Amino acid sequence: GSISLGDDEDEKGDGDRYGLVTEEGEVLAYTILRGTLQRILQEELSKEHGVEVQFDKRLSGISYSESNNLPEGGGEGITCQFADGSKTGPYDLVVGCDGIKSAVRQFVNSGKAFQGGSNEEESSAIYSGLRITFAIQEGSEAEDGAENAIEACQFTQFFGSGAYALTSSYGTGEGKPPARGAFLVYADENYIGPFPKNNKPDDNVGAVGSSEATITSAAAASDTADPAAPLDENPDWTQDKRTSREHVSECLKILQSASVPGNDVAKIIEGSDRFFDLGVYLHNPFSWNGWVREVTRGSSDGGIFGGAGGRTGKYAVTAGDAAHAMPPFLGQGANQALQDSCLLAAKIHEYNSQVRRPRAVDDASSKPDLKAFLQEYENRRWLPTFSITAKSAILGYLEIGPSIVANFRDALFFVLGKFGIAKKVFLDAATPKM
Numbered sequence: 001g002s003i004s005l006g007d008d009e010d011e012k013g014d015g016d017r018y019g020l021v022t023e024e025g026e027v028l029a030y031t032i033l034r035g036t037l038q039r040i041l042q043e044e045l046s047k048e049h050g051v052e053v054q055f056d057k058r059l060s061g062i063s064y065s066e067s068n069n070l071p072e073g074g075g076e077g078i079t080c081q082f083a084d085g086s087k088t089g090p091y092d093l094v095v096g097c098d099g100i101k102s103a104v105r106q107f108v109n110s111g112k113a114f115q116g117g118s119n120e121e122e123s124s125a126i127y128s129g130l131r132i133t134f135a136i137q138e139g140s141e142a143e144d145g146a147e148n149a150i151e152a153c154q155f156t157q158f159f160g161s162g163a164y165a166l167t168s169s170y171g172t173g174e175g176k177p178p179a180r181g182a183f184l185v186y187a188d189e190n191y192i193g194p195f196p197k198n199n200k201p202d203d204n205v206g207a208v209g210s211s212e213a214t215i216t217s218a219a220a221a222s223d224t225a226d227p228a229a230p231l232d233e234n235p236d237w238t239q240d241k242r243t244s245r246e247h248v249s250e251c252l253k254i255l256q257s258a259s260v261p262g263n264d265v266a267k268i269i270e271g272s273d274r275f276f277d278l279g280v281y282l283h284n285p286f287s288w289n290g291w292v293r294e295v296t297r298g299s300s301d302g303g304i305f306g307g308a309g310g311r312t313g314k315y316a317v318t319a320g321d322a323a324h325a326m327p328p329f330l331g332q333g334a335n336q337a338l339q340d341s342c343l344l345a346a347k348i349h350e351y352n353s354q355v356r357r358p359r360a361v362d363d364a365s366s367k368p369d370l371k372a373f374l375q376e377y378e379n380r381r382w383l384p385t386f387s388i389t390a391k392s393a394i395l396g397y398l399e400i401g402p403s404i405v406a407n408f409r410d411a412l413f414f415v416l417g418k419f420g421i422a423k424k425v426f427l428d429a430a431t432p433k434m
Helices: 034-049 103-110 146-152 244-257 263-271 333-356 370-399 403-418 421-430
Strands: 002-004 059-065 077-082 087-091 093-096 125-137 156-159 163-170 179-187 274-283 292-294 315-318
Touching (some): 077 093, 093 103, 103 315, 125 244, 156 263, 163 244, 163 263, 179 263, 244 263, 274 370, 315 370, 333 370
Antiparallel strands (some): 002 156, 077 087, 125 179, 156 163, 163 179, 292 315
């Protein structure tokens, strides 16, 4: 069956629309391609603040330095070391927005990380056993007409046995026609949920019950890759280098083997020329150390995190996927990262305002504590992101359920849709909580 979260007409048939538009006509949700959003943010950062974004930089170490021989002009503070050998600093605060397998999160959790940018062995990211193929069909001016307005506002899910697909339109920038996206979600047959099976390597080929329907990420596609290894999360969204024809054929086989309905899915896949494969990862929200850690003295061993030295008042803090990687089944990864950034910026501004406030020289009791502001940021953002992570994980496993649970799933989603609960869950996740 299929479910739409769009501008559907109400049961009275009077043409009134509901879904993601209020009675006053306010749009409650927008969609945009990941690359387009990143481009807009980068351009605004450069234009409004004169900040240069450096690419191909992988953090490999954080240390506290009391040396005056630092890149940014000397003084005490945090030094960041990168895999290319470069260093920057000194800083009072390092904000880790470095994704699912975050080096900064590793430091917050354990106080150390491997040099050279490799933190794979101690990554706290959990592979869910779910895989996604994204197929993107570029828009055209001919398709961007009024007759497609309703279709362009809809999210439509198509459920099968062991897989499901979602179609929608996504913004590509001002003055450009939207792109169409078809997302195919299915179980990694080497896993039962997040737990790996004890299969022999020769048996670990296939997807959704079809030995011919294997989709492997570009990062994992090599002669030496272990077929039983978790699919890489593809953090850089590297486009798969195989031909579109190969990808289309494999996606259509998965749709067929899982009995996923919907001609729209196959149509978009067949018309797509960009494909992205990735594994779905998440973080355990019950981290002992939270999102904040002080960078102490004694942590200056050339890129090794940690050290049990004295206090410095300098901190590392995480945000976005580095703090709370979540399955994408409520579409909230980027949204929650932006909310993190907004609240964290507000807390930093509040702290700086208090630091600049005149006070008596000997009035140490009124000196603001940076950790308290960072802790308030974490406390206010933890519960909303934990809730979304839990709901997204449950939805993901339920939506790709095998035939034995398919009837229950379809009946449940039908009831949730009829009573508006599905819409409320989606909008509750999307509503800012800062």
